[in-house]
Amino acid sequence: MSEQDIAIDVRNAVKRFGAVTALAGVSLTIRDNEFFTLLGPSGCGKTTLLRLIAGFEEITEGEILLYGEDIGTLPPNRRPINTVFQHYALFPHMTVAENVAFGMRRLGWSKADIEDQTGRILDLVKLGDLAARRPAQLSGGQQQRVALARAMAPRPKVLLLDEPLSALDLKLRQAMRIELKQIQEETGITFVFVTHDQEEALTMSDRIAVMSAGEIRQVGTPHEIYEAPNDRFVADFIGETNVLDVTVQRGPDGAWHSRLPNGAVFPCEAAGTPPQDGAAAHVLIRPERLSLVPEAESNSGLTGVVDQIVYLGTDIQYGVRLDEGPDVLVRAQNVGSDTTSFRNGDRVGLAIAPGGARLLVD
Amino acid sequence: MAGELASTRAVSRTFAPVRTPLLIPTWVIIGFFLVAPVLMMLAYSFLTKEFRGGVIWEFSLAAYDQFIFDRGLFGDEPPQIEWTYIVIFVRSIIQAAVATLLCLIIGFPTAYFIATRSPATRSMWLFLVTVPYWVNLLIRTVSMKFLIRDNGPLNEALMGLGVIGEPIALINTDFAVQLGLFYSYLPFMVLPIYASVERYDFALSEAAADLYANRWTILYKVILPIVWPGIVAGCILVFVPSLGAFLAPDLLGGAKNFLIGSLIEEQFKGNAGNWPFGAAASMILLSLVLIALFIYARRQARRSAQAA
Numbered sequence A: 001m002s003e004q005d006i007a008i009d010v011r012n013a014v015k016r017f018g019a020v021t022a023l024a025g026v027s028l029t030i031r032d033n034e035f036f037t038l039l040g041p042s043g044c045g046k047t048t049l050l051r052l053i054a055g056f057e058e059i060t061e062g063e064i065l066l067y068g069e070d071i072g073t074l075p076p077n078r079r080p081i082n083t084v085f086q087h088y089a090l091f092p093h094m095t096v097a098e099n100v101a102f103g104m105r106r107l108g109w110s111k112a113d114i115e116d117q118t119g120r121i122l123d124l125v126k127l128g129d130l131a132a133r134r135p136a137q138l139s140g141g142q143q144q145r146v147a148l149a150r151a152m153a154p155r156p157k158v159l160l161l162d163e164p165l166s167a168l169d170l171k172l173r174q175a176m177r178i179e180l181k182q183i184q185e186e187t188g189i190t191f192v193f194v195t196h197d198q199e200e201a202l203t204m205s206d207r208i209a210v211m212s213a214g215e216i217r218q219v220g221t222p223h224e225i226y227e228a229p230n231d232r233f234v235a236d237f238i239g240e241t242n243v244l245d246v247t248v249q250r251g252p253d254g255a256w257h258s259r260l261p262n263g264a265v266f267p268c269e270a271a272g273t274p275p276q277d278g279a280a281a282h283v284l285i286r287p288e289r290l291s292l293v294p295e296a297e298s299n300s301g302l303t304g305v306v307d308q309i310v311y312l313g314t315d316i317q318y319g320v321r322l323d324e325g326p327d328v329l330v331r332a333q334n335v336g337s338d339t340t341s342f343r344n345g346d347r348v349g350l351a352i353a354p355g356g357a358r359l360l361v362d
Numbered sequence B: 001m002a003g004e005l006a007s008t009r010a011v012s013r014t015f016a017p018v019r020t021p022l023l024i025p026t027w028v029i030i031g032f033f034l035v036a037p038v039l040m041m042l043a044y045s046f047l048t049k050e051f052r053g054g055v056i057w058e059f060s061l062a063a064y065d066q067f068i069f070d071r072g073l074f075g076d077e078p079p080q081i082e083w084t085y086i087v088i089f090v091r092s093i094i095q096a097a098v099a100t101l102l103c104l105i106i107g108f109p110t111a112y113f114i115a116t117r118s119p120a121t122r123s124m125w126l127f128l129v130t131v132p133y134w135v136n137l138l139i140r141t142v143s144m145k146f147l148i149r150d151n152g153p154l155n156e157a158l159m160g161l162g163v164i165g166e167p168i169a170l171i172n173t174d175f176a177v178q179l180g181l182f183y184s185y186l187p188f189m190v191l192p193i194y195a196s197v198e199r200y201d202f203a204l205s206e207a208a209a210d211l212y213a214n215r216w217t218i219l220y221k222v223i224l225p226i227v228w229p230g231i232v233a234g235c236i237l238v239f240v241p242s243l244g245a246f247l248a249p250d251l252l253g254g255a256k257n258f259l260i261g262s263l264i265e266e267q268f269k270g271n272a273g274n275w276p277f278g279a280a281a282s283m284i285l286l287s288l289v290l291i292a293l294f295i296y297a298r299r300q301a302r303r304s305a306q307a308a
């Protein structure tokens, strides 16, 4: 990739606060025009990484490049990068229009250009009629839009968003997800989006970096992250997953198989370096890749007893206590009353959808 | 939602009930110690003076007449404007304004510094600011006089360092008075500004920096407008007592350049002994201050009405 294709290149970034290591050597490339998401549990260093890119914190080690140029030593006001803050940080003494114009004024845009752009951006976030209000006279969702408009107005090369939707209620959050994604596509600005909500990350992102304890565990498209997690942490963090202890076994056709303690064998996928034959390993299976079948029809050799049925509306989730092994979750689409033909205490077998089992060696 | 933003919203009056009986002590104290003395002064200013202090209960406008008009030594010449007292007032206003400015220049950075320390050390800094106030104002002013006199420690030190060859004449100058007032009232500037900077959300400074503002622009466009009420409060709290102060002008300025405070003090204590005139001067001073505050409040109200 050429320099123009890489918006942000983080090389081995380390950030320490005294004795606390918030980032322990992070390397990332964020592409031009990309909707890139940093996803991870609370305290994993997402905000710290964002603040390093914005320039609010000084990097301890490593470097950050913006379109090939080292910006590590530039103060925030000299970086063509803008931020949407988690609590918005709108200027309370200015109107919505003044808030939006703030960045453009500092950049010395002409009055006419500022007026033009303010109008255009406020229309884009659907706040055209509230331009004269003060932030205190707006709802949470409207404040969020002002924060977005204010950060986008000066046409930054990269927009950083730190959990911008976390203060909104569920309905508004879902609507804003779609809007944000549309706005990103329309404007072509590179978005770096921070969240600890995996659903948000999956629905909006072009690519996701999953972080934990100051490190990046995996970078990939939502599909890759969900379908082919690198390790157990990623698998656990993105959606629910069942983990079984197995022994690796090479099938007669050369494909990978897992052998359960009870001797049952089923085929599975393996990523990266294939584990050794006979090695102890884990197998990961998503709940929706499992289905309940009469005990005799199990294609996996997994059998057990239904001990929990949770109604989720669109889905029904069963908890199954395996005869040998842990409890597993099975999720079935709610297609009608006959799908609930399994009851608490029924003996069942589990069928694994093709490609649904994934082998991992820690 | 962002708590900072929510808290800037006006809280509905319904949720701030104050029960009248609880307010009785407040009303009594305000009535007894604030309203009554002012009414007494107002009454005295319209009475006839008794020689060697005191008043005769007889209505008279003589005190105000004396303030404004010069009718010659025996009061029989055609009236001319009396400039003496007007000059004293103008001089006092300038002195108080300079002292307020000094307090602001030193007080704002001090307050900002304290408000940006860690919460644990803030109270120590605040305590340090108020420590001089544990000593009586008179004693503090006298020690200031001692410090800055011609062969006092300040001049000796400067000469010892070779900065100056001769002692600088500080004592008995306007500057000494301004310095004394500044020293007397600095905490009145620091504390209200501290209170508003402490409530300031520093994420706003980050947001401004993110939007290409440099340090000065952040200060002028974001911090100052938001902490403005604290600055105004501090300026009022310093300016008003400076205007009527008499200790610093007397002790540090010599009796050379008379200020309002000394003028009024003279009427009640000194040989001049003219109570109605002292009361009239006080009422004029009070009216000027009230009118200024009223105009300011009106302008603020109009501005926020425009914004809404």
Ligand SMILES: Nc1ncnc2c1ncn2[C@@H]1O[C@H](COP(=O)(O)OP(=O)(O)OP(=O)(O)O)[C@@H](O)[C@H]1O
Binding pocket: A017, A020, A021, A022, A040, A041, A042, A043, A044, A045, A046, A047, A048, A049, A196
């Ligand atoms: N100024 C600071 N001083 C000391 N430690 C800090 C500071 N800022 C962050 N940390 C620590 O660095 C780590 C990462 O913090 P960070 O705010 O980046 O987490 P996060 O991933 O954004 O979490 P959240 O989802 O809760 O916002 C945490 O352990 C935090 O305690």
Ligand SMILES: [Mg+2]
Binding pocket: A046, A047, A048
């Ligand atoms: Mg965070």
